[in-house]
Each structure stands twice: as structure tokens, then as C-alpha cells.
Amino acid sequence: MKTITVSLGKRSYPICIGAGIRNSAGKFLQRFHLPRHLVIVTDTIVARLYLDDVRRSLERAGFAVFSIVIPPGESQKSLQRAGAMYTELLHHRIGRKATIVALGGGVVGDLAGFIAATYQRGVNFMQMPTTLLAQVDSSVGGKVGINHPLGKNMIGAFYQPLSVLADTEMLQSLPQRERVCGIGEVIKYGIILDKRFFEYVRKNLTNILAMEPTVVANVVARCCELKAFVVSRDEKEENMRAILNFGHTVGHALEQAGHYRSLKHGEAILLGMVAETFLASRLKMISAEDVRRIEEVVAAVPVPRSLGFSFSAAKLIETMRNDKKSVAGTVRFVLPERVGAVTLPMPVKEGAIAGALDYLEKFVKRL
């Protein structure tokens, strides 16, 4: 098992990565001297595969376990679902000493974390991410929240978990589309912070897609190290943490335009990175060689060969104005300067954004 620390003073916590560690979750949690009651939040797909293993391990360690199983999908990150979950917790007299354990992908982690941050003014929270995307990105760093019809993650908090337990063996059961989504965030880490890692990912794309155990363990560990480095320096996204949003300004707008059904988060981020790299090249900030390398790696991933919807650039830009990085309605982007380094958010003229969206449409058609 590999352990990486997110350093946040008294709220520092370990990210533990290893194959099969879900079966020792109970023993692991004993280290934290938690009260007896645990609530596992998961979705129906993960429940079928892993809930029994995790519950058994927790009960063997003496915990009393209550589970909330929700349907899968981004639409669950809603005020309605959160309301139903508060009701369920109250009906079962779950008190403020309970610990909420998120067992699932990004949706479950964000939603369960939001409930943990708000139920009875906050209860303990643990993350057990089950998808590549959640293991490399969303389970680390304490961003929790739900969506609003006007924008993704518009309601939420920074609420750090007590720990993250990432069992890489669980990634073996991921469907191809989920693997692709995770690879989107993995490539992002290479572009924003680590050229060597980008090269490793580029050379090992097939192995990552196949979830080859050693390669995947290396990839999860490196992404967590990079994320822990960023979050430890800027927990609340006052400056440096914004770099984790590379590809996300366009990506979130695409996700919303497709009503969160046509494109999944990681797919939208892959395409968002292409559009935002194009912006950087138009602004003469990045070499043609690095643009080519970024585009090549995205094209080598089985991203959707069609968006599944047609978009209007004006509408997408309107959505981007609601992006959390926007200031007074001016859309700002994290732009790559080379593979391994990006800028902090910077304003870009809307004509240039429209040009990048036009380029993206053509890029997708060429795939």
C-alpha cells in the first residue's frame, strides 16, 4: 500500500492506495478512533459489486453500518436527492457523531461529501473512490457539492475527508467509458504540472485503458501526489488550485449543453483541453509542437467521435460566464504554456473563445 499525505495542518489526511484494500477498510478505519456508526453512500452499480465486501470488513471491525444506495448518474447531484438523503438519515436517527463513507465515483463522492458537510452542521467524512476519475482527482482535496440547473457544482463547500482509501483493484470492473473519463483527468495532470508524467501516460495509454495493475497504481499515486501538492498549498482555490481547472471551463459548458447525458465529465474535459490549448496557441503562448503532442494524446483516447448534440458558441459562452473563475462576466481560462506548465486563470476575448469552439467541432469531426 502506498500512502500520500495532504498536508493541511491539523486537518492533514492520508490517501492510501493499494490493490484489494477495500477488504481491510474496517481495520484501516479503526486507526481514526471513530464512533461506531457509519453510513455508506453508494450507487446501485457499485453496491452490486463492492458494498458487501466493504460492509463485511467494517462490521468485522466492530462498526454498525447503515447504507444509502442511490441511482447512478450526474443527475443525482441535485438538491432533490440531497433532501431525500437528509430525510433518510433523520428517519434512521443518524446522529452527528456518525461518519459518512462515500463508496463510488465522482458523483457519489461530491454528493456524499456535501451531505457530510451540511448534515447536522457537519459529520465525519471518508472517501472510498471506485472510479479512475475519482481516485486520481475528485476524492482528493475536499471539493464537495451538487449542481444547479444554471451550472455545475454551483452549491457546495470545501470539506476535507478524514482519509481517502483508493482500492485500485476495483478499477478492473470499470466500463470503457469510465476508463476514458479518468484518463482525461490523468492527462490533465501531466499537462499542468509534470512533463515526465505526461510522457509516461502517453506511452502507457493502452496499459491504462486496460487497467494494467502496476501502471494504474503508478498513475493513481502520481496524480494524487500532484493533487496533494496543489491542495496543500492552496486549499480554497485562492490562486494555484485554479490550475486544476485546465480544460474545465469549456468542459463544464459542454457537459451542461449535452444535459450531462451526451458527454460525461472526463470526456468533456478531454475535449475542453483541446479547445483551451487552441486558445493558448492563438495567443502565441505555446509551441506548435506542444499543441500537436496534446492533440495527439487526446486523439489516441477513444473519446466520443461525435458530441451527440449540436451547440451554439454563443450559448456555451453564456454558460462559461457562470463559471466560478469568471470575474464580472468575463470568462477566464487556465492556459497551457507548454506540456508541464499552465497559467493562472486569465481573461480571453469572446471572439477567440468562439474560434476555439469552432476548431473543437472540426477536431471532433476529424477523429
Ligand code: GLY
Ligand atoms: N477537480 C479540481 C479541484 O479539485 O480543484
